[in-house]
Amino acid sequence: MQFVVEKGEGLLRRIKIEVPSTALTPKIEERIKKIAKTARINGFRPGKAPDKIVRSRYMAQIRDEIYDQFMRDTATAAMAKAELNPAALIVFDIHTNLDSNPDTLSYTVTFEILPTISEAALDSYTIYRPTAEITEEDVDSIIETLYHDLADWQYARRPAQVGDKVFFTINNSGATEPNKFPPEFYVIIGDSATNISQRGHELIGAKEGDTKTLEFLPHPSPDPQAPAPAPQEISITVTKILFTMSQKDANFAKKLGVSSGSLTELRVQVRRRMQFDLNDKISANIKSQVINILLKAHDFQLPKAMVEEEKRLIRSEQIQRNHIPDTSVNDALIESQAANNVKLHLIFRDIIKRNAIKLDKKRLQARIEHDASSYDDPDKFIAHCHDPKFKDELENAVFEEQIIDWIVSQTQVQTIPSTFHQIMKYR
Structure with missing residues (x-):
């Protein structure tokens, strides 16, 4: 096998390879004999067709398959000898007319190599690395959230009280960036996880349709060294008030898999x-x-x-x-x-x-x-x-x-x- 490596643009490489096709003759003959044993050709019993007829029927297919595998094998060997690590996209371009020049197989394989990566300092x-200890207050907060998620909420036909879920919309006049808020927001009055100052107690006594000004507390940065975000006044309109009679009891614990x-x-x-x-x-x-x-x-x-x-x-x-x-x-x-x-x-x-x-x-x-x-x-x-x-x-x-x-x-x-x-x- 003879080959020449050509460097293309960037990581592109080409290897021009020439090999004597006579090296393939034993492989082709072996495949012909194997197929001849079971070949089904009209007019002959399975495996009994004359060699000439078997060759005329299957030679082109066998030769293409053998040549394809042979090119891949020789290309792999050439890459290894040239110490090239292919990344992807192996394309074979056959130059030889196998019918007119059966003695030599000449082809070019085009591919990209893997880049050389220098060790970074x-x-x-x-x-x-952030670290934190889970406190009892943290556990309380998560249990409270789970309780609110599982509670059976009903419409309250009265002013808002502690523990109620109060829904409202943000009015453009109060918020400096109203588009950052969802179309409808809610807080649970007294919930420690709420983003409304004083745990939403300003909403006690509110009724559907009431407009109020609240102080919104943006999420703090996960970096404790970052400055605390400034509170933001928002104008809201109450849209509905829900209440629940659910309790944090044994039934609540069972719903959570206990x-x-x-x-x-x-x-x-x-x-x-x-x-x-x-x-x-x-x-x-x-x-x-x-x-x-x-x-x-x-x-x-x-x-x-x-x-x-x-x-x-x-x-x-x-x-x-x-x-x-x-x-x-x-x-x-x-x-x-x-x-x-x-x-x-x-x-x-x-x-x-x-x-x-x-x-x-x-x-x-x-x-x-x-x-x-x-x-x-x-x-x-x-x-x-x-x-x-x-x-x-x-x-x-x-x-x-x-x-x-x-x-x-x-x-x-x-x-x-x-x-x-x-x-x-x-x-």
Whole structure:
């Protein structure tokens, strides 16, 4: 085999290859003999047709199949010998007329190579790790929210009282940015999680149709060092008032999966779930920072074919998920997302290879046991982990955590004390 490598634009490469086609003769003859044993040709019993007729019927098909595989094999060998790592889009251009020049097979293979990624110095970047302790007040707030979600609300034919759910619309005259509010808003008077000052007590005594001015408290930044957002006066019109007779009792606890109806057990379960959610939120926050750092710290060309394939996948997913026509897809947004996805894939691939990172089986088992502890039937969850598809997803998630942890270990890490609600952005 003889070959010459040509460098194209960017990551594009071409290899011109010439091989003696006589090397294929044994493969072709072997395939002919195999087909001849079972070939069904009119006028002959299966496997009894003359060799000449079998060849005339199947030779072109066999030769194309053998040549196609042979070209792929020789192209792969040439790439390996030239130390080229193909990324995607292998196109074969055959120069030889196999009928007029059967002795030599000449063809060109065109492809893109994977980019060379330089190891980035990550120690100049800082990861901000938020931390928080879940307080009893935090648990109270979540239980209150669950209570409001499950309560049986009814129309109140009276002025608003503590515990009522008061709906209202925002009038343009009071809010500085009224378009940021939903068409209809509500608060529960006395609820500690409300964004209205004094827990909405200014609404006590309000009736449908009343107009009032309230002080709205925007969500605080998840960064405790950021200045507190300024309160905003809003003019509102009450649209309806609801009340509930539901109680935080054993029936309430049972609705939330506590079979004993114990409110104490409910608090234990709610706190456990909150801790899971808090840990997940912190992990997601750190992962987002890591992604931004990796994209900023690396600069290299991307294989166009990989980006195009990623765009196709994103487009298809958006159309199916959102049930929208192809013309409604934002191509500019997809272009950026696809490029970032491919870039991250290549960076992660390089980090894994460069640092020989492998799946930690002990960490995987610990993750399974940890996740199982949040279920009423842990053994059932553990059994589900043997499902091949779910097992692959879990292994990929744990492996990704390992890579993220390794990247974080290469940066500066600053701990930022915060609160549960600031991190979760519930308030």
